[in-house]
Amino acid sequence: QPAQACGTAPESALELKQIGHCPSISHLTQVTMVPLGHLAKGATLEDLLETCIQSFDLEGNAYQNNHLLKIILAMHQFIISSADMLQKVIDLYLNALESKSSMLCVKICYFVRYWITEFWVMFKMDSKLSTTMEEFQELVKANGEELHCRLIDTTQINSRDWSRKLTQRVKTNTSKKRKVSLLFDHLEPEELSDHLTYLEFKSFRRISFSDYQNYIVNSCVKENPTMERSIALCNGISQWVQLMVLSRPTPQLRAEVFIKFIHVAQKLHQLQNFNTLMAVIGGLCHSSISRLKETSSCVPHDVIK
Structure with missing residues (x-):
């Protein structure tokens, strides 16, 4: 079906938010305008595929910018499965073979x-x-096109070192115990919030559009390791906050830690790192801390407010 133009969106361009490389959450996005040309009024999936294919020259270079390519490849799963879209590409390849193009x-x-x-x-x-x-690779091989076979080779995917790290699942029970410290006593709230925001940024930038889509469709993070790691980080920070407060031996010392985390939360809010902000607040509001009446009595009224 032809795509319906949104009333609030420009007719001749498409807005795409891109993730930057600045560790400050407040500066992670920038808006890029992508000219759509003849596709501005709406296009079928076949039109979009044709546009993508024709955007390459005979040496494999994409004409102008490749934002439209990335948008279509990232967003197509809301309309059609990846396997079905690849099948449409295969059909186009077969038609091109028959016409000797x-x-x-x-x-x-x-x-x-x-x-x-x-x-x-x-x-x-x-x-x-x-x-x-x-199946596509077998088809190309059967037609004896060596160049085409090399172009669609997928054997290198599993050899990427960083792909293994990205898809490594979170292991809740591990035989090796590691000591990890954020140097709580030596860092000021602003420094601590910067470190926590960097950890959040590292986790956030690994999550792909497909990960979000799988979570929406399946309503769970099963078989979604990047989402699992993000959630594990959030839960881990919340538990760490509780531990830092509860580890102090006296109500006064526990109150000092509580106050420091309130200041960390304020800095996280300024950085617009709301995910870690909620993790910190969740830790401070946990029942194991909220029931410490003597500790609460040592916290100034303005901090509680």
């Missing part, structure tokens, strides 16, 4: 190579997409 064939392979390179996690995590990809 070698130029179109190589452009299709460049498009698939771009998909593999930029969104390799899809091919690693989606079994149906991987199966369809294998």
